[in-house]
Amino acid sequence: MSTKNEVLLDVRNLKKYFPTGSSGFGREKKVLKAVDDISFHIHKGETFGLVGESGCGKSTTGRSIVRLHEVTDGEVWFDGVNVAQMNEKGLKPFRKRMQTIFQDPYSSLNPSMNVAQLIREPMEIHGFGSKKDQHDRVLELLEKVGLKPEHVDRYPHEFSGGQRQRISIARALSVNPEFILCDEPISALDVSVQAQVVNMLEDLQGEFGLTYLFIAHDLSMVRHISNRIGVMYLGKLVEIAPSDELYTHPAHPYTQALLSAIPIPDPKAAALDTGMLKGDLPSPMAEMNGCKFSSRCPFATEQCRQEQPEMKEISPGHFVACHL
C-alpha cells in the first residue's frame, strides 16, 4: 500500500451543478446537484477508486477534475496549482500531465483515424518531438500495451474491445502523464479481457509511477486495483477508506448495502442480502435537508433527516459521513 505522503491531487469542496431549465416563468431555475461539496486527495503513485451507483456523480467528479466540465465551485489542486477555475490557455500544460481513458472502447477512438494517428494526437497537440520521434514513440507504446507494430495503420473497427482499450491506454501514455483518470475503463469489457486490462494498468503504474483515479461500479475490481476507495451516493462522498479496510469494516450503511449486494461467484456463499436496502435512488433533483441516504437507510433517525452529517475520521485514514 502506498504510504508516500506527497499529495498529487487535492480536491476541496468540489461542486458541479447542472441547470436543468426553469420550471416555468418567474420560478427559480432548477439545478441538478451532480457533485455536491466533496473533498478528497490522491497521493503520488496511488490508485484512488471512486465507486457508486449510476447517477451518483462519480463520472461528473472525474470529468470536473480533468476540466471537461466547468467547475461550479470548489478547488482542484494539481501538484500545488488550483486548476478549477483556470481558462483553457492556462490549462494546456496540465492537459498534458492529466490524461483520461474513457469507458466505451467503441466511441473513444475516432473511427476515421488509424492507430498511428490516434496515438499521435496528444503528442501533436503538445508538440512532442519531431514526426519521426512521434512515430518511434507510437511503435514503442504499441509494444508496451501488447499490440504489434503492424497494427499501426489499422483502423479501430478492426480491433476487439479489449484491444481498443489498449490503444486508448497507449494514447494516454504518449505524452508521459503523471495522472490518469480511468473513467470506467473496464465496464464495457468481458470478464477475461477486464483482467488483461487491469493487469496492464497495474504494470504501467509500477513502471511509470502513475497516479490513477479509477472510477467504476464493479466493486470487486475496484477493490483489487485501488489503494484507497471513496464511496459516492447522490453527489456526496459518504465514506473514504483504504480498500481492505473498506471491505472488511464498512462503516456507512450505504457501503454495507453495496457490498452485500455483490453477487459472489461461489454457490456456497450466503445468499444475497437485500434486506437492508429497499427502494430506488431518490431523484437527484429533490432537495433534502438531512443525509441523502436517509430515505433508504434502515437505521435512519430524526437527526439523519434533519442534519447533514459531517465527515469524521473513525480510524486512521477511514472517514465516514454518518451520524451513527
Place this chain on the structure above:
Amino acid sequence: MNRMRWRNVKTQFKEQKMGIVALIVLGIFIIAAVFAFLAPHDPNKIVVTERLLPPSAAHWFGTDDNGRDYFARALYGGRVSLSVGFFAMIVAVVVGTTVGAVSGYFGGAMDNILMRFVDVLMSIPSFFLMLILNAYLKPGISTIVIIIGLLSWMSIARIVRAETLSVKEREYVLYARVSGQSNFKIITKHIVPSILPTIIVSATINIASAILMESSLSFLGLGIQQPNSSWGSMLNNAQGYIGDAPYMALFPGIFILVTVLSFNFLGDVFRVAFEPKVNRR
C-alpha cells in the same frame, strides 16, 4: 471517412441499379458540358435563314428562333446549369457546415443566435428574396451562384448542427478536449469528418435544388442573360414557339428533369450506404 464506408458505397451501387444509371447519366452530361467546345456549330452564331428548323442530321436538336444550333446551345447551357448547381452547392455546404458545426459545438448563446438567424432566413420566401437581390445586383453567373448558395445553406446548417450535437458527446471528442486540442482542430479533425456522410448526402440533394432554382430564375428571365444560355433560359426562350417548335422546350426540359432526378437518386444511394441500418437486408 474510412474505407469501410466507401466499401458500403460501392456495394450499394451494385445493389441499386438506379444509382449506376444516375451516375452514368451525370457522367455523360458532365463530359458533354466540359467538351462543349467540340460542338460542330457555334452556339451564338445567328443564321437568319435557318430559323426554327426541326431536328435533322445537320442540326441534331434543330435550331432556335434566331437560327442558332440548338444542340450546341444545349451543351453550353448544360455547362452553365451544372456549374451553377455545383458552385452554389459549394457555397451552401461551406456556409452551412461552418454555421451548423459552430452552432452545435459551442452551444449556448452562440447556438441561440445562429439558429434564430437561420429561422428568420427560412421564414422569408427565398424565391422572392432571390428576385429582389437579383434586381439590385449585376446579373451574371457568379451573382447567381452566390445568391442561390447564400439562400440554400440553412437546411444544411440545421442537419449539421443536429449531427454535431450527437458527435460532440462521443468519447473521442471528449478525449480531444481533455488533452487540450483547440476547438478549431476538434471541429475540423473530429467533428466534420465524422459527419461527412451526412454532408455528402445533403450536398448531392442540394445540387439538384440549386439547378432547379437557377432554371426557375432563368425561366423568368432573371438569371442567365443573352447571348449566354442555360437550360432554364432556353426554356424561357421556347415559350413563344411552343406550338411551332415544341422540341425547343422538350430538350432543355428533359435535361433538367433527368439531371435533378439523377442527383436525387445519387443522394439516396449515398444515404443508404452511409446508414447501414436503413434498408439493410
Place this chain on the structure above:
Amino acid sequence: MTELLSVQNLKTSFMTREGEVESVRGVSFDIQQGEVVGIVGESGSGKSITAKSLLGLIQPPGVIKEGKVLFHGQDLRQMTEPQLRAIRGNQIAMIFQDPMTSLNPVIRVGAQMIEVLRRHQKLDKAGARQRAIEMLREVGIPSPEQRIDQYPHEFSGGMRQRVMIAMALSCKPELLIADEPTTALDVTIQAQILNLMKQLRDATNTSILLITHDLGVVAQVCTRVIVMYGGMIMEEGTVEDIFERPSHPYTQGLLRSIPRVKEGQRERLVSIEGTPPNLLHPPTGCPFMERCPHAMDKCREMPPYFVPEEGHRSLCWLLSSDMQQQKREQEGDEQ
C-alpha cells in the same frame, strides 16, 4: 422431473456481406420443470442468439439453420407463426436486458399489462386490471393502484424491470427466458431483482433460463450452468460442478479472472490472453484452442463431450480417458 424444453443441435447463422457468421454451432441442452438454468459466456459466445432462437425471434440476416426446439415434446420450429404467438408470452415468456426500451413509452404501464393479459387469458377489462395490480404488488412495486396508470418514464430502471417481470409472469408461464435481465441495473437493484426472481420461482415453480455474463449472478441463482464459447457449449453441470470442479480450461480461466476477495492479500489477476475466435471462419477444432494453456495437437480436432461425472459434461480432450490416464501416471511419478 420432466423435460420441459429440449434443444437439439441448434445452429443459427448470420448471413453478412463478408459471409456466413456461425453464431450458434450445434447447441443441445434440456431444461427440467422448476429448474433455473444459467447460460454464461462472453460477448459473441452465442448465448443471446441461442435464447432468441428458441422462440424464433431471429431477424434476417439471421437464420436458424438446423435443430429442434422441443417444448413439451412439440417442435417449436415446425409451428406456424400464430401457433408460436400463442405460446410466446403465455407458456414461454421472455424478458430482455434493457428495461428502458422494452416498454412502449407512450402507453400507460397498466394498459400494456392488460393488453397482454387479455390476449392470453381471456379476461374482461376489469378482471385484467385487477390481475395486473396483483402482479405489480407481487413483484414489489409500492402502491400499485396508482402506479398502474403511470407511464414507463415515471418508473426507474429497476422498477421497469419489475414491471417486465410482472408482465412476463402474469400469464403463469412454464418457462421464463431472461436475457441479461440485470446487466443494465445497479448492483443494489440487481440484488433485489435476482431475489425477486428466486422468490417467484419458488412460489410458482416456473423454470427459468437465465442468460448472463456475470458468474456471480449465476452462482447466486442458478441450479445448473451452461458455459458457452465460440457458439458452442464448452461445459455443462450443476453450479457445484462448475464452480468447484470446473473441468474445462475455459471455465477455469474465467473463474480465475474474477478478483477474489481474500483477506489482506492482493494477488495478480489471471487473465485469458488473446481474443475469442472469429465465427466468420470458425476453427474446425476446439474453439478455445488458441487461448488455451493446455492446447495440444489433438485439439485441432473437435473433441466430443466427455462426462467426468453424472450430469456434468465438458468439450475438452483433457478429459479423454487417455489424458486422464496420463495425468494419473504423472501424479503417481511425482509422488
